[in-house]
Amino acid sequence: RLRYKGVVKMAGANDGHRKRLKTRFEKYGLNNFSDVEAIELLLFYVRARCDTKVIAQRLLKRFETLDKMLDAPLEELESVEGVGKETAVFLRLIPEMSRRYMLIPDSASTFNSSTAAGKYFVPLFMYEKVEVAYMVCTDNLHRFICCRELSRGVVDSTPISVRRIVEIALNNNAKNVILAHNHIGSLLIPSYEDEEQTREIRKALEIVGINLTDHIIVSGPEYISMKDLGAMR
Numbered sequence: 001r002l003r004y005k006g007v008v009k010m011a012g013a014n015d016g017h018r019k020r021l022k023t024r025f026e027k028y029g030l031n032n033f034s035d036v037e038a039i040e041l042l043l044f045y046v047r048a049r050c051d052t053k054v055i056a057q058r059l060l061k062r063f064e065t066l067d068k069m070l071d072a073p074l075e076e077l078e079s080v081e082g083v084g085k086e087t088a089v090f091l092r093l094i095p096e097m098s099r100r101y102m103l104i105p106d107s108a109s110t111f112n113s114s115t116a117a118g119k120y121f122v123p124l125f126m127y128e129k130v131e132v133a134y135m136v137c138t139d140n141l142h143r144f145i146c147c148r149e150l151s152r153g154v155v156d157s158t159p160i161s162v163r164r165i166v167e168i169a170l171n172n173n174a175k176n177v178i179l180a181h182n183h184i185g186s187l188l189i190p191s192y193e194d195e196e197q198t199r200e201i202r203k204a205l206e207i208v209g210i211n212l213t214d215h216i217i218v219s220g221p222e223y224i225s226m227k228d229l230g231a232m233r
Contacts, residue, residue, distance in 0.1 A: 014051065018044055035066045046090045055082045070095045071127055095127040112142040114225030117178050117216050125182040125218045133160050133181040137174035142213075145172050150179075160197060162204045169210050177205060180216040188219045190231050198232055 021041050030038050036056045043052035058080050063069040069077075070091065077088035102123040111117050117136070124134060124147075133150040148168050150160050160181075169177050179201065181194075190198075194217065202212040215226040226232050 014049075036060060038066070039069070042091075042094070043087065046087050050082070055080070055087070058082060067127075071129065099124060099127065109144055110142045111136060111138050111144060111176075111178055111213075114214055114216070114228050117180070117214055118218075118223040118225065121180040121216050122218055122221060122223055124180070128182055129184065131182055131184055133179065135165055135168060136178045136180070137169055137172045138176045138178070138213075139173075140175040142176060145174055160201070162201050165201055166204050166208060166210075169205060170208060174210055176211045176213045178214045178216065179212065180218060182218045184219075188217060188222055188224050190215075190217060190224070190226050190229065194226070195231050198226060202232060 021037065022044070025033070025041060033041070036053065039056035039059060040053045043055055047055065059069050059077075060066075062076075062080050063072055072091075074085075074088045074092055077083055077091055078085055109116065109120070111120070120136070121134065125132065131153045133152075134147055135150055136147045137145040139145060146168075150164065153159065160179075165177065165179075168174075179198065194215070198212070198215045205212050212232070213227065215232060217224050217226065
């Protein structure tokens with residue numbers, strides 16, 4: 001056993017532990033793993049020869065919960081003893097890859113209701129700390145064509161370019177568009193600005209023969225449909 005920069009380096013005795021943890025995951029997934037064990041397993045693939053349980057414990061002690069750890073900025077992750085830049089980048093990659101995965105809908109999915117739209121959009125905002133806006137383009141049967149991030153703002157606002165929305169819709173031969181943005185720490189109701197901007201976007205799309213079918217607002221696991229509220233007139 002050797003110690004290097006606050007990390008305990010292990011000899012062959014640790015190989016058996018790693019193998020057992022990997023085998024457990026292969027058989028049962030993460031269902032019976034604690035947060036420490038889950039992080040420890042992740043770190044096997046970026047820290048080949050050290051006691052990753054020690055690092056996992058330090059990370060949870062610093063950030064308290066798994067979601068706070070994955071949301072942490074790179075510099076804060078790096079500051080934890082034994083982590084380093086490579087491991088910090090690896091950890092930040094996890095939520096980013098999750099978000100990218102969520103952008104790919106089921107091949108049979110259609111966006112013909114607010115429920116279908118809400119189910120798709122809610123996971124996209126699960127790690128966000130600022131307001132972000134997305135648009136989904138669909139065909140004449142409301143089948144998915146693409147999803148694009150429109151803007152990324154500060155804590156409680158995000159600017160949206162009407163011209164860019166129209167350009168994206170035209171470039172993808174869309175017949176319908178659905179907008180979505182999140183509210184950070186505020187009520188799950190459309191603001192006056194939300195309603196005004198939605199009307200402006202709807203009118204711009206109508207000029208080129210494209211329908212704005214809904215505008216979804218997300219906060220945590222909840223969402224509302226501006227269409228269902230009658231707030232898109």
